[in-house]
Amino acid sequence: xxxxxxxDKVDKAFGGLHVTDNVSFTVNxxxxxxxxxxxGAGKTTLFNLITGYLRPESGTIRFxxxxxxxxxxxxxxxxxxxxxxxITSVFxxxxxxxxxxxxxxxxxxxxxxxxxxAHRFRRATDAAHHILDSLGLTGQAERPAxxxxxxxxxxxxxxxxxxxxxxxxxxxxxxxxxxxEERVLTRELIRKLWKEYNLTMVxxxxxxxxxxxIAQVVRVLQQGALLVEGTPDEIRNNKxxxxxxxxxxx
Amino acid sequence: MNSSVKLKxxxxxxxxxxxxxLVPVLNTSDYQLTLANHMLVWGLFAxxxxxxxxxxxxxxxxxxxYYGLGAYFTGMLVDRIGPEWFLPGMGMGxxxxxxxxxxxxxxxxxxxxxxxxxLTLAFAQLAWGITFKWYEFTGGDDGIQGILPPGIxxxxxxYYYFTLALVLASIWFLRRIAHSPFGLTLRCIRQNPxxxxxxxxxxxxxxxxxxxxxxxxxxxxxxxVAGVDNSIHTDMFFWTTSGEVILMSVLGxxxxxxxxxxxxxxxxxxxxxxxxxxxxxxxxxGAIMLVMVILFPMxxxxxxxxxxxxxxxxxxxxxxxxxxxxxxxxxTR
Numbered sequence: 001x002x003x004x005x006x007x008d009k010v011d012k013a014f015g016g017l018h019v020t021d022n023v024s025f026t027v028n029x030x031x032x033x034x035x036x037x038x039x040g041a042g043k044t045t046l047f048n049l050i051t052g053y054l055r056p057e058s059g060t061i062r063f064x065x066x067x068x069x070x071x072x073x074x075x076x077x078x079x080x081x082x083x084x085x086x087i088t089s090v091f092x093x094x095x096x097x098x099x100x101x102x103x104x105x106x107x108x109x110x111x112x113x114x115x116x117x118a119h120r121f122r123r124a125t126d127a128a129h130h131i132l133d134s135l136g137l138t139g140q141a142e143r144p145a146x147x148x149x150x151x152x153x154x155x156x157x158x159x160x161x162x163x164x165x166x167x168x169x170x171x172x173x174x175x176x177x178x179x180x181e182e183r184v185l186t187r188e189l190i191r192k193l194w195k196e197y198n199l200t201m202v203x204x205x206x207x208x209x210x211x212x213x214i215a216q217v218v219r220v221l222q223q224g225a226l227l228v229e230g231t232p233d234e235i236r237n238n239k240x241x242x243x244x245x246x247x248x249x250x
Numbered sequence: 251m252n253s254s255v256k257l258k259x260x261x262x263x264x265x266x267x268x269x270x271x272l273v274p275v276l277n278t279s280d281y282q283l284t285l286a287n288h289m290l291v292w293g294l295f296a297x298x299x300x301x302x303x304x305x306x307x308x309x310x311x312x313x314x315x316y317y318g319l320g321a322y323f324t325g326m327l328v329d330r331i332g333p334e335w336f337l338p339g340m341g342m343g344x345x346x347x348x349x350x351x352x353x354x355x356x357x358x359x360x361x362x363x364x365x366x367x368x369l370t371l372a373f374a375q376l377a378w379g380i381t382f383k384w385y386e387f388t389g390g391d392d393g394i395q396g397i398l399p400p401g402i403x404x405x406x407x408x409y410y411y412f413t414l415a416l417v418l419a420s421i422w423f424l425r426r427i428a429h430s431p432f433g434l435t436l437r438c439i440r441q442n443p444x445x446x447x448x449x450x451x452x453x454x455x456x457x458x459x460x461x462x463x464x465x466x467x468x469x470x471x472x473x474x475v476a477g478v479d480n481s482i483h484t485d486m487f488f489w490t491t492s493g494e495v496i497l498m499s500v501l502g503x504x505x506x507x508x509x510x511x512x513x514x515x516x517x518x519x520x521x522x523x524x525x526x527x528x529x530x531x532x533x534x535x536g537a538i539m540l541v542m543v544i545l546f547p548m549x550x551x552x553x554x555x556x557x558x559x560x561x562x563x564x565x566x567x568x569x570x571x572x573x574x575x576x577x578x579x580x581x582t583r
Contacts, residue, residue: 051448077450089448091441094434102438105431106449111456114432121431164449 001028004168004200005050010059012042012049012224019045020056021224027168027202032194034211035204037221038245043204044086046221047170051083052076063168082166084157086173086204092146096137099145099156100128103163128163134193135159151182155189162193171203175210183207187214212236220245262508263422270414274407285522287410287478289515290417291471296498296510297421298467303496304504305428306460307440308359311492312370315354315377316347316465318487320472322381322388325397325482329389333400340473347469351462359457371489378487393483397476413474420467421511427463428507436460497535501542503549512551 005027012020019042027033035043048054050061052073060067068076077083091099104124105111119125132138135155140148145156154174161169174190175183187210194201194214205211211218212232219229220241227245228238235241273286295317302308323343327335358369381388388394402408427433435456439446443453476482485491494517495510502513517535524531546553 073447074450074452077448083448085445089442089445091438091445093441094437098434102431102434103449105434106451111431111435111451114427114430116431117426117429118431118434119429124431160445160449 003027004029004031004064005202006060006062007050008060008062010046010049010056010061012045012054012056018224020049022059023221023224023226024059025219025226025229027200029167029200030198031216032191032199032201032214033203033217033219034215035202035219035221036206036208036211036245037227040223041221042224043221044172045224047083047172047204050076050170051081077164077166080167082161082164082169084154084161084169084171084174086176088150088153088157090145090153090156090160093144095142096145096148096156097125097128097132097141100131100159100163101125103160104128104131107164131159131163134162134196135189151178151186154178155186158190158193162197165197166199168200168202171201173204173206175205175207183210186210190214263418266511267418270418271411274410280406283406283410284478285518287413288475289518290413291475291478292495292498292514292518293511294417294420294474295468295471296495296502296514297424297507298464298471299495300499300504300507300510301424301427301436301460301467302464303499304506304509305433305440306436306457308457308461309367309496310358310370310461310464311367311489311496312372312374313464313468313495314487314489314491315370315374316351316468317472317475317491317495318374318377318381318484319343319347319350320469320474321476321482321486322472323469324473324476325394326388328397328476329394333398333404336397336399336403336477340470343473344466344469347465348462351465352458355458355461356454359454359461371492374487374492375489378484378489381487382484388484391484393481395481397480397482399477403477409477413478416470416474420470424463424467425507427460432456432459497539499549501539501549503552503555505548506551506555509549509551513549516550 003026008024010020010023011018023046035046037043045054049056052068052071052075056069061069063076063079063081068079091102094102098118101118101124102111104127105118105121108121108124110121110124129138129141132141135158137152137155137159140152145153148156154177158171158174161171171190175186178186190201190203191214193199215232217229218232218235220227220235222244228235228241230238270286270290274283278286295313299310299313302310320340320343323346324336324339327339327342354373358366358373361369382390384390398404399409403412435446435451439453439456446453472486498513498517499510500513501516502511503509520535520538521531524534542549548556
C-alpha cells in the first residue's frame, strides 16, 4: 500500500483551544475512508489544514511524499487535492455545465485564454459532459446552478471537485441536508465514482449508514484529537467510540 | 453554435454599426456628430468599467484616473509639441495607464468590497489634485484647449469614423474576453472567490489582469475624447467622472455586456435633451436613477431581457454566461 497523504503530529489552536490536537494518520492511495466525530470535533478544520486554507502551528502534512504545509490553496489544489464543501459552494449564476466547465478548464490550464469563447474548448467541454453524465445531471446542464434542488447542488459541488481530476478528493458531509432517499443514492454514487475514477476519497459524514456502508477505513475525531482509526467493524465494536460518540445502540 | 445563438450574438453588432455609421450620412449638424461621438467614447468607457464591476464584481470608483490619463497624455503632447503627436500621445497614454494599473492594482486589490472602492477613489482624486494644482505643467483649472488631431483626422466626419472603428474594435475585443475562459473565471470570482481558489486559480492575479485591461480601455476612451472636444479639463480625473460611468452602467444594466453602452447613450441623450430646457438636468437624471434602482434594478437592457425570457415562458435566467446574458438583481449581490 502506497501512502498518498500523511499527517504527522498536526496541531492547530485558536487561542488556547486546540481544534486539531496532535493528529497523525496515513491515507493510502485508492482508499475510501470516512472521518466521523461529534460537532466541533475539528473535522472540517482538518480539511482546511490539508487544503492550505488554515496553517497548522506544528506538524507536517505530506502529499505524495512532499510537505505541503505553508503552500497556498491554489498550489495544493494544483498538486491534486480536490474538495467539496459542507455548505454547498458552487457558482450560482452559472449554468450547471459552466460550473463543471470552469473546473475542467482550470485542470487543463486554459483559464488564462482570453480570446476564444469558453464553449469552444472541446476537451474541457467533453470532460464536463462526462462528469455531468456520471452525476446524472445531464438534463440540468443548461440551468443556472441556483435553480437546482439542494441535493443536486451538493452533487454539483462534488462534480466541480471531480472535474479537477484530483488524486485525492476530500468531501465535507456530501449528504448533509439530503432526504433519506437522496442519501442512499448519493452513497451509491460516491462508491461508483470512487471506482470509476480510481480515486482516493476521504469524506466527513454524520450519516452512519453511509460511513459503515462504504468506507474501508473510519477515523474518529474527538475534541481535535484522533480517538481511534480502524475498519468499520473495529470502530463499531470499539468501547471508547461507543461511549464517546456512537452511543449504546451500535 | 446553432444559428439562433449566432443571430443573438451578431444582432447587437448589426444594430450598433448600422445606427452609428449612418450618423454623419444623415444630414446631421456638427453638434449632433459630437453627441454621437460622445456616446461612442463614453460607451467604451462604460463597457470597460463594467468588465470590472458587472463581470468581476469589483466596484471601482476611480476609473477617471485612467480616462484622465489617456486624455492628458494625448492633449499635453499635442499642446507642447504638435498635432503629429496626437496618435503617439494616445498610444503612450494607453501604455501609461496599463503600467499605472499594474502598479496601483496590487495595492487596491489587496482589499475587497467597499475598501477597494474607496481606495480606487483615493488614487483618482490624488491624480485630480496633482493635475489641478500643478498649474505650470497641466494648465490646472484652465485645462488645455486647441487639441487638434493631425491631417485628415482633423475633419470631424473622418474623426468620427476613426472613433467608431476604434470603439467597435475595442468593444468586440472586450466581448471576446467576456466569453473566454478568462471571462468565465472572472464571473466565477464575482460569485464565489473562495471556490475559485479551490479550483487552483489565483483570484487576485485574475483581478489584476482585468483591472489593467479596464484601465487601458478607459485611457483609450480618454484619448479619443480629447480629439472630439479639442480640449481637456481636470474634471476628467474628478470623482464625478468615475461616478457618471457607474450611473451609466447601472442604468443600462450591469448584468448585460451591452448594458453600459446603452446606459451611456441614454444618459448623454437625457443630458442633452433635458439640458436644452433646464439647467437642472441632473435632477432629472437623479429621479430616473431612483426609479430604475428601486423598480428596475437590472437596468434597461436587463429588464428587456427579463421580459423577453418571460414571454418565452421561461424563468428569467441570470446569465452573463456563455450564451446570452443577464444579471442578478445587483442590489442583493
